[in-house]
Every structure is written in C-alpha cells, then in structure tokens.
Amino acid sequence: MNLRDIEYIVAVADTKSFQKAANQCYVSQPTLSGQIKKLENYLGGMIFERTTKTLNITPFGDEIISKARVILEQTNAIKNLSHDFKDPWHTPLKIGIIPSLGPYLIPSFLKTLRKEIGDYKFSFDEDITDNITQKLINRELDAIFLATDIDTKQFNEIMLFDEPFWVAYSSRDDMGHLNEIQTSDLNLDRMILLSDGHCLRNQIIEICNTYKQEDSVGFDTKASSLETLINLVSSGEGYTLVPALSLQAAWTTDKGIQVQKLKHEKAYRSIRLVYRKNYHREEQLLKLAELACLRLPNTVVKI
Template identity: 35%
Template sequence: MTITQLYYVLAVAENQNFTKAAEKCFVTQPTLSMQIQKLEEELSIQIFDRSKKPIELTDVGKKIVTQARNIVNESYRIQDIVDQQKGFIGGEFKIGIIPTIMPTLLPMFLKNFIKKHPKVKLKIEELTTEEIISRIKDGHLDAAIAATPLQDDSIKERVLYFEPFVSYIPKSHRLHSNKKIDVADLDISDMLLLEDGHCFRDGVINLCKAFKNQSDEHFQLESGSIETLIRLSNEGLGMTLLPYLHTLEINEKEKENLHFFNDPAPAREVSLIYHKSELKMQIIEALQDVISGVIRGAIAFQNVKIISPLPQKR
C-alpha cells in the first residue's frame, strides 16, 4: 500500500470517473487503474463498484476513502513541518469567501498580501457558508473568510473583525427622520432581504426575531446582491440593512440614507476559518496578519452585539 495509491483512490472517489481522475493526477488512465487494482488485490476487497455509471464507492470503499483522506493529509504535514522550520511561506492556498464579504474585503488586502508573500499562490472562490463548510471538511479548501460563530467542532475560527450593521433608509420611509435606530424599531415586513442561502440574511432575520415574532410570509422582496437591495430601497420599496464596509463604497447622495444603530450596535463577527487538522498554518497566520492590519483603519467600532449568522430553527 502506498500514499500514491491512496491519492489515486481519492481522485476517483471525487471525480467518479477513472479518466477524469487520471487527468487530475497527471498520469495515464491505465497507470491509475493498475495502481488502484493492486491496492484492491492487496486488501482483497473492491473499493469501487465499476458496474455503476458514474462509478460509486462500495460500502467498505466509503470507509477506506475516509481513512485515506486522513493518511494523505498527514503525509502532507511532513512537508508543512519542513516549510515552517525553514520559515517558508509559499505554495498553493485555496480560500473561500462568502458573497457579502468578498467585494469589500478582498480589494482591501489582496494586493498587500501578494506583495508581502509573492510565493503564495492564492486560489480564491466566492462561496456560500454552507458550501465553504462542506469543502473545508472534504479538504477542497484550506481556509475561508465567513461570518461566525458557526458552532462546528471540526472547524477553528480566528476572529478578524466585528462589522456593524447599518440601516439604509430612503426618505419616504417612516424611520428616515430618526438620527439613530433602535433594533426594536425594525419591522421585517418592510425590510428588503438577500435571497435564501446568504448568512447575512439569516443574521438580519435573527436580529428582527429577537424582538418581534414574525415569519417569512411577510417578506416583500428578496435579491441576490446588496447593490440591488440599495437600488430597490431607493425606489421606495422598503429599507434594508448593510454590512458597514459596503457603506464606504456608496455615493454621497446615498450616504444621506445611512442610519447607525444606538449602542450596542448589532454586528457580525468575521473570521478566518479552517479545519482543526489544517496544515499550512504559516499561510493562515500571514493572512490573519495582513487582513487585521488593513481592517484596523476601516472599522473603529467597539460597542457591538454579535448577531448569529446561523439560520434559527422554527
């Protein structure tokens, strides 16, 4: 049994196809198939049911894949130990970022990080929190930036900053004349929300439900982007809540519609998250250092109340 054979098994399990797996592993399909067959013969079992299209794992194959993933990850740790000993910060690093953080935070730190750590090859994807958690657990992401806490024992969280919620209230709205807003003033029946699947949406719902027992049936309009919510609000279709960093990008006229909350302001906790067995800790620490450095000058709020990003059971 070799680590290479286990690596090939993981590739086939992921792609459900020997040819695609071989391409991902940069070997010929006969080479990959032969090595997997040798492993099956050594163990006297079938890892894959080749009669199915696409190929499926057998029951024992599923258990082998789980253990194979642990073994392959641990083998990578040897190189990681060497890199840390040498102080080397480099190599490929796959990171996911949720949609309501990506457009504001990424431009703030990416150029600085690349300049400071040119040997790191970042592969960045915009993903929902649900997708991020799944990919971190499967080993397809090294880390992610998301709203926390996630209450998942397999994932570690390093808090980067607390981002307050800011009300965006058009002039036609009943609350526009208020200089500051109380959470108790919010009425979800005239609130514009992001579409289902965004954790910022769940945070807004949790914030409103903490004070009023209201249900989804009152929602009037939902959108896939914060920019669309602002445009809909400008049309007098309701108010919305924005993450603070998004308010830095809007024009001066629209800034007249911004209303901050009374202390403690509701806020989301934004963290760098990764699997508890993650390697590449030197890159994670480098990311945390760079992001924390640029964010200090953008957010000076201290008195906040963290709102959960998790959907609440009904």
C-alpha cells in the same frame, strides 16, 4: 496499495465520475477503474456503489476517502517541506471567503499582503459558507473566512473582528426621519435579503425574530449579491441590513441611499479565520489574521 491508488479514489470522490477522474489523473478510464477495484478487493469493502446512472460513496468509502485526503495532504507537505523550510511563504495558500465579505476585505487585504510578505501567490475562492466549509474539510482550501460559529472539534478559529449591521434605505423613505433605528422600527414586509444559502440572510432573520413572535419571518424579495440589494433599495423597493465593511460613500452620492447603524445588542457578525486542526502552516495563518486586521475602518471592532 500505493499513493497513486489513493489519488484515484479521491479524484473519483471529488468529480463524482470515473471518466472525469481518469482525465484529471491522466490515465485511461479502464486503468483507473481497474486499480480502484483492486484496492477495494485488498481492503475487503466497496468504496463506491456503481450503477449505470449514478455513483455513490459507501459509508466504508467515506471513512477511506477521509483518511486518503489526510495522506495526500501530508504527502504534499513533505514535498513542500524543503521549500517551506527556506521560505515559509513559498507554497501558495488557498483561502475561502463568503461573498458578503470578500469584495470588501480582499482588496485592502491584498495590498497589505504584498507590502508585508512580498510577491507571493494567494488564491481566493468566494462562495457561500456551506461550500467553502466542505472544501476546507476536503482539503481543497487551507483556511476560510467565516461569519458563523464552527465545529470546534474539527476546526480551529482565529477571531478577527465584529462587524455591525447598518440599515440601508432610500433617501425618500420615511425611515429617514428617525434619529435612531431599532429592530421594532423595521417593517419586515419591506425587508430585502440575500437568497437562501447566504449566512448573512440567516443572521438578519435571527436578529429580526428577536422581537417578532412568529417562528420565522417571511421576506418576499431576495437577491444574489449585496450589490443587487443596494440597487433594489435605491429603486425604492424596500430596505435592507448591510455589514459595516460594505458601506460606500457612493451609495449616498450616486444612488440616493442613506445608512444608519441598527441599534440592537446583537446587530453584528463576528468574522473569524477558520482552519483544520493540526494544520501544518498555522504560523502563516496567524500572520494572515494579523494582516487582515491592519487596515480595518473604525466602523468595525477588532477582537
């Protein structure tokens, strides 16, 4: 067993294909398959179940691949050690972020990073919570910005700020006559939400269900992004709840939208930076967390 064999099995696990893994590792498919077969014989168990149409990871393989990812991460850490010792920001950080936060936090965040740290490389991967969490587990990302609770046995978190929810509605809507808006004022049949998979959708449903007797709320209209939500609200299709960082003056001037802060004790989400336990660049992540909070507007509350 050698490091190359470990790279092979992780590549197959990630690509779900021997051919794609071989291409990724710059070897022929027979070479990669042969080495993995030798490794399975050496370990005394099958890592992959192979059929003509599918490739599945065995329970034994799950354990092997999990440890293999740790080995590869530590190997890369050793390779970067000399550079990082001289310059801790030398190795690029790969950061995941949810779509309802990324467009509103990243622009000002990047300006702060460039000013405070200099011309160093950062990559941001914008995706839904489940996907970036899995990428963090797979060590494809170094840290992720989330708005949901985490498994504290597996991850560490740095709490950043609480972001209140605001009601966004058309200026032609009767809701504009209310001095303040509470959850009981919301007509759930007219609520527009993000599509399934977005944590923001689940959080809003949870808030609405705190005063509704049914186990779930039925929302007919769904959108794939906050921008689509706002355009639907502008056209008079209904109203929605939006996180504070997304608020824009142009909504009022260009789209005829009004906003009011929702009056409810749980009408907010807590943003945190999440990373794996024993991650070797914790000092850099602590600095990132500090910088992420430097230019926050007064509509959010720093934790």
